Amino acid sequence: MRIVIVSNLFPPDIGGPATYVPRIAQELQARGHLVTVVGGSPPGHDPRTDRDAWPFSVHRVSRGLPLPIRLLVALWVLLKTAWRADCLYVQGLSGPEMVAVLFAWVLRRPVVLKTVGDNAWEYAIRLQLTDDGIVEFQTGSYGWQVSAVRAMVRWFARRVTRLIVPSHFLGGLVQGWGVDRTSVRVVTNALTTRVASEAERLQARSTVKYELGRSGPFIVTVARLYPWKNLDVMIRLVPKFPPLATLIIIGDGPERKRLEMIIQREGLSRRVVLTGGISHAETQRYLMAADAFVLNTRYEGLSHVLLEAMGAGAPSAVSNVGGNPEVIRDEENGLLFEVDDRTGIAHAMARLLGDRELSERMRRQASVDVKAYRWPVLVEQTARTLEEAAGVRRPA
Structure with a gap:
């Protein structure tokens, strides 16, 4: 089957789609499908570097x-790559991806989105046109x-096969x-790293403490720096966290300068670390070093980084929204709090950092539960959905 995957984010970009697309493309190729990727690229990216980098064909649309012009280029690339495709697999609904649908x-x-x-909600939040969930x-x-914008997003979503x-x-x-x-398929995200050992966690903690010159506990959050991630609230809550605790924010995005200003204005430069965009391996090291992991986001579909935090052994507290409560069972494998509940967040951090028996019990349960989110299951469900959309019947 000839599959064209369309994604606005693709390496060297970072983030969920940029990590997911190369992996799923290689898995589908290994199953005998002919895969082509139409991927976005940052300004200045040299497409010649893609020629030998991937086991599948990559065509770029520069952001x-x-x-x-970008939309016209996307259309031209699709005419060249997808004219005879058996199925398109589109990652989200940004401009070029809408062109693909x-x-x-x-x-x-056939097209799977x-x-x-x-x-539409993210658009409204970015432009400060709403604060609603x-x-x-x-x-x-x-x-x-x-x-x-909302009508357009919904119109496109109704035009896909699956x-x-x-x-x-x-x-x-x-x-x-x-x-x-009948067109909707729930394919949960998967843990793409292995569950960390106690020795790995101890080593990571020792190394990170030395590198940062901090002796107290670490509270880690990982997010692209967008308004709906509510990182400004987390920063202002740091004085209410246990003494000597350091909040480490991993990620980059349009909110970075504003967050840096808040840190300086609140006098928290010794208690908040903004790492910026770092590699996936470095992110894993911070998660293994974490004494607590926290997400105070207004929305999560089903957070990749939450699964990775559970696998890394970081006791987790997350907002009770979206897919989070489908992963976290309150008081069993983590803690849930309401979005921006400052008292609830501070209390959760105090419990995770101060009650070792509680955090250890939930950490152990999370390391068991996260094994249910297996990559081979995701690959099988995705492949089956693409084949189903294209009308491909598997041998009985």
């Missing part, structure tokens, strides 16, 4: 181009601009957009 719909090609959230946003009124989501929560959400429930 350095003005949007109208429209291309498939017009030419009546993987979505991990609501692009993703659930309230579905029926709220926010003016013509947001209404137009729609993959990472959680049952999101599956219910997209059905509210008018997507037929």
Whole structure:
């Protein structure tokens, strides 16, 4: 089967899709499918570096181009690569990915869309047009601009053959957009690292403490620096955390300068570390060194980094939204709190850092539970969905 994967993010980009796409492409290729990737690239990326880097064909659409030209380039690349495709596998609904869905719909090609959230809600949050959560946003009124984007996202979602989501929560959400429930497939994210040993955790903790020159406990969070990740709230809560605790924020994004200003203004430069974008291996090292992991986000489809924190042995406390409560059972394998509940977050950190018996019990349970999120299962479910969309029947 000829599969074209379309993603706005692809290495050297970082983030979930940039990690996921190369891995799933290689897995599908290993199953005998002919895979081509149409990937976005940062300004200045030399596409010649892709020629021998991957076991599949890669075609680039530069994000350095003005949007109208970028969309035309995406269409031209799709005409070259996807004209005879048996199925398109589209990662989200940014501009070039919308072109891919429209291309498939017009030419009546099977297309599978993987979505991990609501692009219209993220758009409204970025432009500060709403502070509502993703659930309230579905029926709220926010003016013509947001209404137009929301209608467009839902129109595109209804035009795909199959729609993959990472959680049952999101599956219910997209059905509210008018997507037929028979088209929705829940394929949960998977742990792509192995569960860390106690020796690895001790080594990581010792190394990170030495590198940072800190002796107290570490509270780690990992996120792209977007408004809905609510990292400003976490920074301002640091004085309420146990003494000597350091908050380590791993990630980069448009909120970085604002967060740096908050850290300076609040006088917290000795208690908050912004690492910026670092490698996946480095992120794993910080997670293994963590005394606690926290996510105070307004939405998560099903967090990759939460699974990785559980596998790394970091006792976790996360907001009770989206797919988080599908992974974390409160008081069993982690703690749940309401978004921006400052008292609840501070209390959770005090418990994880101060009650060793509690944190150890939940950490051990999490390391068992996370093994259910297996990569081979994700690959099988994804391959089956693509084949089903393309009308490919497997031998009985």
